[in-house]
Amino acid sequence: MASISRSSLLPQCTSCVRRFTRQNLDAWGSQQTRNISKKAKEAERNIVVKLLKDVPRYGRAGSYVPLNPSLMRNRWFPARVADYVPVIQLKQLKAQELDLSRDFSYGVRAKLEEAEEDEEDLVAARRYVRPIEIDVLSPERSIELLNTFVPPTIDFYRQRIEQERESRPRFGASGAADVLTAAAMASKPKAHADAIYGSVSTADVVTTIRGALAHNDEAARVILNEADVKFLTGHEGEDTSRVKQLGVFKLEIQLGAEEPLLRNVRVREKTAEA
The missing domain is CATH 3.10.430.100 (Ribosomal protein L9, C-terminal domain)
Known part of the structure; x- marks a missing residue:
């Protein structure tokens, strides 16, 4: 009887089924989902540590930087590169609005400047064309x-x-032709x-x-x-x-x-x- 009463509560006609489905979809669509990126998740997991040594791309000794807990636990803390910051001290640092971000340019700028100088020297060397030396004889x-x-x-x-060769006399030729031939031969340079x-x-x-x-x-x-x-x-x-x-x-x-x-x-x- 319970199954019969439950089925009687469901919509029977097509329009009712469509309206019921739309209401459920609207209810589901009104729910908001939050997608957190991988970098954001890593930032939430990071802890603030105090550097005991100068670390390129992180900062100089005495700086406070965020760091992955596993990297701190397995490498930096055993090697005395950084030290943990107590919770009370961390609250004081945040209250003082101290910069706790990582310095990506630390320890790299000088190398970049040297690389730029090397590139300039390389370009100048490419522009220089060594003259061809030819040992000319005296x-x-x-x-x-x-x-x-x-x-x-x-x-x-x-x-x-x-x-x-000189032309032989032609028998039967007219005197005018002989005169023209002689004139042409005379005018032609020998x-x-x-x-x-x-x-x-x-x-x-x-x-x-x-x-x-x-x-x-x-x-x-x-x-x-x-x-x-x-x-x-x-x-x-x-x-x-x-x-x-x-x-x-x-x-x-x-x-x-x-x-x-x-x-x-x-x-x-x-x-x-x-």
Whole structure:
């Protein structure tokens, strides 16, 4: 009978069940729950101790700092790093509004300043670029090495320009055509008998000399540029940087010494077999 009477008290229709459930949910939702973070829980468990030694990130000797009880019990108190604070003394400290917090910067600031100075020194060292030291040979020594490794005559091979043969008389041609041909031949400048295709320039000479100097470590240090070389003979006009015909020509190499080095450049005909 008790079960029957209890079931009769429960809501029977759907709307009543819904209203009853909503009332229960509202009652549950009105309850407030308190969530305490892990740090807050640790702070509540900490006890205030008196430091007997300077401890980095905590404080100097004589300071009052919070500490985990297990750390105090197992390590700091046996090692005489800190001492317990009686309850009466703790109440007096709180009444005096004494700072009982931990000094995280104690014992670390000096190290940070040293680290910053080290970083500045490192940046300055990175900015400093050590100059490249090159042991430059003197002009006199360079001339001696050139005189030793460069032969008296430097050979080059070029193809000769074939000269045009004089045109034979054409039978049946008009006199006007012959006059025009003769005028064109007369106006065309006649090439040198030993003219070559292209030329031999001071750049070619410098490249050849550098190849001869490359076989010796000291001679390879000789600094030779195109401006240090010029043709004394065989050049056309004021252009002393090239020759354009076959033959043997005088070459001057000046590196700042008292006397320049003289060499011969021989331009030979390049045959079909070569």
